[in-house]
């Protein structure tokens with residue numbers, strides 16, 4: 437079956453009922469059919485039927501405006517595989533209109549060269565240059581927006597490949613750090629290692645792993661996505677880990693779908709399935725482990741709002757594992773955002789490409805969150821956390837991973853008794 441036939445077969449499941457329209461954030465913002473899941477599927481059908489060409493500007497724009505939050509997929513009664521249809525279409529569009537050099541460069545900075553990018557940004561911030569540059573950017577809307585997205589970066593941390601405990605009796609785990617774990621998300625990674633070691637697990641951070649490939653896949657860059665996925669399969673195949681834990685739900689969602697990739701190779705297909713079997717989200721894993729071996733946590737008298745990222749809710753279809761985990765902390769006042777809360781607007785690199793829409797979506801979310809008194813927001817996806825945090829610059833509210841919050845309350849002296 438060629439790619440057009442594949443698209444048409446998948447898209448044929450859409451009965452055009454329109455139930456997804458009120459659920460789609462871009463349709464809600466624009467009230468334009470072409471900005472809805474049903475409208476985008478119709479455009480892609482026109483592409484596969486050769487009524488539209490892959491270099492069509494309007495087609496490109498409407499597909500590019502999609503957040504890939506997959507809320508439509510979750511509620512679709514016909515089980516339309518919206519993301520698969522989008523991936524096939526984006527691959528065609530990518531071939532017809534390859535990204536500009538600037539886009540390619542910024543994507544590489546965000547994935548392959550994350551460590552160097554991080555170090556450069558850290559220096560830029562700590563040296564005070566950021567403060568000097570800020571007023572100079574006021575007249576340049578896009579640069580000013582990009583500048584506003586830069587969070588307060590924690591100091592760089594060197595991580596080892598293995599973290600052992602005195603006993604290592606509980607088992608041997610690997611953590612998927614991807615391109616953010618050892619750079620931007622160091623506090624979460626450090627917290628995860630500390631908690632897992634306290635529970636008696638040996639923890640490894642396989643050094644050969646790389647970016648999960650989500651950004652590349654959403655841009656239709658199939659070869660690059662495949663290469664990144666293949667590297668990760670090799671990185672985690674060496675040891676027989678009891679589980680492979682991911683910190684960011686966005687990365688976890690991408691890894692979980694590796695078996696659905698077109699491997700054309702039995703060995704790799706098998707490795708992808710083996711990795712999928714071992715994947716677990718760090719919050720859910722810790723919540724279950726703490727039931728078997730409770731640790732002591734110091735009480736916390738604070739209002740904490742739980743943000744569930746689209747990747748956790750719509751793709752991984754996990755329950756609210758952050759709340760399950762944080763219920764370990766005595767005195768904590770937890771509240772979860774309503775089921776129908778839409779995407780925060782971060783959506784991978786969406787906030788870089790579509791500042792206006794991203795800002796509007798973030799504001800909708802913040803209006804909901806700030807309606808109540810809140811001191812801490814927890815989110816299981818680093819991209820969402822950073823984006824939400826940059827919208828709260830004048831407020832004294834922290835946005836962190838639930839694992840970081842739990843580790844801050846870990847009463848290590850009591851555990852040693």
Ligand code: SF4
Pocket residue numbers: 449450451452453454455456457473474508511512513514515516
């Ligand atoms: S994608 Fe699903 S919910 Fe949306 S119009 Fe098609 S069948 Fe209906």
Ligand code: SF4
Pocket residue numbers: 459460461462463471472473476501502503504505506507508509518
């Ligand atoms: S993935 Fe999200 S933004 Fe895209 S069509 Fe579906 S609901 Fe709308």
